[in-house]
Amino acid sequence: MTEDPAGRYPGYDVMSKRWTLSWDAATRETIDRRLGIPREPRFFTPEEWRTLSAVCERIMPQPADRPPVPLPAFVDQKITDGLLDGYRYAAMPAQGEAWRRGLAALEQEARQAYGTPFDELPDARKDALLTRMQNGELTGPVWAGMPCKLFFEHRVIPDIVHAYYAHPAAWNEIGFSGPASPRGHVRMGLNRRDPWDPVEAVPGGDVEYAKRKNADVG
């Protein structure tokens, strides 16, 4: 974990490269569309949306100092747009049905275990239920034969986590240099940095230097 509240790559914003030679028109259009995703549910009901939002907040907690990546919206969009994975476990229903059933089952498990809707549970209890799902330990009737472990591994995790790490906000956190066409990269070897690569604030190092450089990537 980084100590600095500004993060490991302080001041780095991959979006500042939007008009540099690292981004082409197709990439700009793709990222614009991603940032402009509709925030309201199109597939999920309001009840499902509440549970889903609470799940997203625990699977991928986000810092308070920036607007959150709207993860429930990306889950909804994947189903609404019919973007498939290319395979489905024989024991799993189609993705929309899997999410509907999984969220309803999680809600039922929360009420049964704690007498409270999932989204109103304290974080520790939410995590406890999610951990039991990950371990295949939830077997309430609402699952209706769908293995909760497969639901966790093949729906909950990829649909939320992939959406997060496809977002520029996540690229800033991990120091990903991001889109790279047409310019690509020039300095290839160990400990080499292109001027358009982010600079890391090493522990005990010069944070101001990193900030200055990161303000100028491109």
Next chain:
Amino acid sequence: MSADPFAAPRAANGRAPDVFRPDGWVPMREYSRDEPVDFVVVGTGAGGGPLIARLAECGFSVIGFDAGPYFRPLEDFASDEREQEKLYWTDERIVDGDNPITMGGKNSGKAVGGSTVHFAMVSLRFRPEWFRSRSVLGYGADWPLDWREMWEYYGQAEKALSIAGPVSYPWGPKRPRYPYRSHEFNGAAELLARGAEALGYAWTATPLATVSAPHGASPPCVYRGFCRFGCSTNAKQSQLVTFIPRALRAGAEIRDLAMVGRIETGPNGRVTGVHYHREGGWHFQPARNVVVAGYAVETPRLLLASANGGFPDGLGNSSGLVGKNLMTQSNQAVFGVMQDEVRWNKGPQALAITENWNYEDRKDFSGGYCWMAQGPLPVEWATIQTTSRGLWGQALRDEMEKYNHQVGLKMVGEMLPDERNRVTLADDTDQFGLRVARVTYNWGDNDKALIQHALGQMQMSLEAVGATEIFRQENDTNHLAGTARMGDDPKTSVVNADCRSWDIPNLWVCDGSVFPTTGGVNPSLTITSIALRTADRIRSMAARGEL
């Protein structure tokens, strides 16, 4: 920007996309549906692409069908993992067995050019003994091909694809130097080399199908690192920018967004053409020969779905082997953290390789493997963290922050043929009403032993370079093979050495499905080499009136 390549076919009205110019077009010959063409080729990837081009260059009338769109990389490809999932075959397939295969981007493409549009460009020759693995090495099945003849076709394929590789290759019999100089190493490749040195193993620059100097309209690779999500500069020598343009120049037609659903047979038991779906309706294209080149899932799916009264078990299936002996390759990895900044996403992912364990037989399992340097992009890296370590929440966020310090080694390992591993038709249907494939897979004891050996070796290599926080990715697989194997005996194979069906003389299969064994290297160069050989064989047979 041109119209959406998914909305309507681009190859139509006497022209096809010019893949080297935004909005550009090149002339394309078109054939009538009222008359048979010499060859219909179903699939335009590593097998179909070269065959379409070479057959057209030999003067045959040829149509290449692809279910996917016809991209112009310069205008259609973004530098983005998620957007570029549009290159993958993401239609539903059911997976089961003890070790279900993750389908999609790692093994299936849906575009003109097939999976080569997103492949990692690793272009390796088989070890010669693998063509006789049953008689010489004692496992799997023998191929009906002679390695010396294949050596010749490998050379042709490497030249046609302008492979960038080392001056001398450390393993196997002598081969000519690669047509283009090898690529510069990134940090991850440097660490592979350093680790291999420490273990006493040879290493080299990986022969890659991306040019290190200009070739035709392809500029040299600029090391974007998005190779497996489509090359937006055309440095990558995919089928889309190599053999397919050649095919058009030689008079072949390409039909994009054209899903072939069934092969028709006539009263004499020969195939007569294909039923395909394009622009909202079903059509029939008559043909004197049909070549299926849809790869190890779609090829058996089509052959099985074409069953009729005369061929109740599917076409070319008197051996009962269509769909059986599916092989994937073990693709496990070991990852660690370096003090150094590695920035492993720069450049092609697999710039360095050691094939030590493909050529070393002193081990207690059958088959071989290589390993290569790694550099997954953020979404794939998050997938590895979550699937291998079960991480989520703050623990996942903390690990992901180490991205620029990560290093990894990933194997490509040989899995043995096993008839239990197979492709069948499920009851579910797809958007065309066609039954989807069910893909069943179980690892055998030998597969597991090979994987554990490789994981131990890769871990030693990472430890030798000072990596810490080492963990293993135990569950990954990639390329496909098998399901329509070639052989010398009609009872134990689906096609002969010429990729020709034993049962139906004008039906052919030309893709990774014909592999009797899969070897411990990426398969695309072998698929392309077999396709080049098949074209030569067809020309010879045609000259003798043997088609």
